[in-house]
Amino acid sequence: MTFQELKPKVQDILHHTEILREDKLLQICHLLLDNIDYYDWVGFYFANHEEKTLHLGPYAGEPTDHTVIPFGKGICGQVAVSNENFVVPDVKAQDNYIACSFTVKSEIVVPLFVDGKNIGQIDIDSNIIDAFTEADERFLEFVNEEIAKLF
Template sequence: MKFDELKIEVISILSSENADRDEKLKSLCQFLSDNVDYYNWVGFYFANHENKTLHLGPYVGAETDHTLIPFGKGICGQVAESNANFVVPDVAAQDNYIACSFTVKSEIVVPLFVNGINIGQIDIDSHVIDPFTEKDERFLEFVNQEVAKLF
């Protein structure tokens, strides 16, 4: 399925009137994991700016011990500070990477902005080296624009 086709379902999931925000986000994570072969772990982290920490939100994939990440630590923590997308083609080559599982080979993190403030991010791990392209970035930016409407 192409990203343009997925956008319609993203909007549908997020506009469901029969689910709360976390249920919508969990459904969205499941949808993305089910429909993009190389999206093997999909989840959201949300920022606590006062404590400078990220807190794990809804996700699908392998269990993770990384439920709290300090700003600056790992890929997610770096995105919390940079406010920019971060694509890691090969996690083994990244110095400031927090290893989640030996199966993770690459990662993409895209910040989630609400009213110009980075409130969190979508984080995707892949079991494939270097699968993410600019099309993934643009698609995930779209996803986050739609998610932002929930806040």
């Protein structure tokens, strides 16, 4: 399924008022995992700014031990500090990478902003090297802009 085909499906999930926010986010994770063949793990991390940590939220894919990540550590922790997208074509080339699985080859993390504040991020792993393009970035920015309306 193309990104253009997925956009209305994302909006449809998010506009159901009878579904809890956590369940909507989980549905988004499964939608992306099931429909983009090179997305092998999709999840959200949310910031605790007082503790300077990220906490795992809804996700789809293999379980992870990384349920709490300090700001600055790993790709997700770096995005919590930089407030910028981070595309990693080859995770083995990153010094500050937290390995979730030996099968992961590339990663993309896009911050989630609400009222200009980085409250978390969407994190996607791929088992294919150099899997992500600018089109993935734009699509995930769209997803996060839609999700931000829930907060």
